[in-house]
Amino acid sequence: MRLPGEVRVRLVLADDEALLRRGLKVLLEADGRVQVVAEAADGAELLDAVRRHRPDVALVDVQMPGVDGLAALRELLTWPDPPALAVLTTFDLDDYVAAALDLGAHGFLLKDAEPDALVRAVLDLAAGGAVLDPRITARLLPRLRVAKPRENPHLDVLSARERQVLALLANGQPNSAIAAELKLSEATVKSYVSTVLTKLGVENRVQAALVAHQVNAW
Template structure:
């Protein structure tokens, strides 16, 4: 989804700590680029909020009472036209992040991220980008071989020069629209390139492709 720049991104925020939700809401809405349309204290509330408000992005804590965040995300991503989902986590939850990665979550953010980084991440997610906090990337790289079907540099060597350019931009969190603008291509062409890159790398989504690029460290 690509939103006009003047239209705020509609966000559902799910975390069981009311104080944290309140603080995040203030930070995210301060610049007018994000509108928190609903809050939820557990996974069941998240599903109800998404069903009722049709947000562009859902920012989801992992550990919540009752229906936890991962269970809710697993359900949410089976719905038609779900929002972009970002996992809001802490350093000690690597196993949960890896599970969410396999599910197809598009973003992984730390709760202590700078406000500007959180806002930029939410906006990028709404535009179709994949967002990885660099600190989470560093933690996940040693686990990459267990998370994606990737075997050394052979897959990268199968990419054309243009496909490597697309992968590099994708790894930096760029949406298809942003990649198209950077490379002078149509969004349809970029979408085709992204699909080919995922297939050649043997991964299932943009976040996994970004992790492959970061692991190799070629860009």
């Protein structure tokens, strides 16, 4: 339950199924930590909602009529200070999900996830974490555009501390939580994360998390 004075995470939901949006809104707002500030039925409405409401997080269905979710993600990721963007998907949309991964989406969630898991995912995204539903991780791994990790020499040069950071990052932890766990400053953690991404040859935290899950590198 939200504590008095606690700031709620501001969220935009984008999906062309009105009933699904209504259901997700009820579930996500149930304990008071998340506020759905706008809903969108397609990519054009999503862009307008983000522009008007400046949410912390947007959950986006990639397959929508008109301007689809991928086109909206592509546009949003060019904006200064965009919200954390997570794809809300189903098992049968692998090509869309792979494209969203390439664009740099911050998370991948399944529409039938447990309510508590969805709330936690939104909170982690707002805090800067990368979120991967465990059931979709295996489906994303073959689409990762890096060399097979066991053949990737960059893994061999990760320091022990970098492996610790990677392990926590792979569990969806934001920099603040990694800093608390490892007793480091957030600035130091940010530097470690940047170094890990460079050494792994990946572009973002989600791709780094996928590499970590693939090889259990820590």
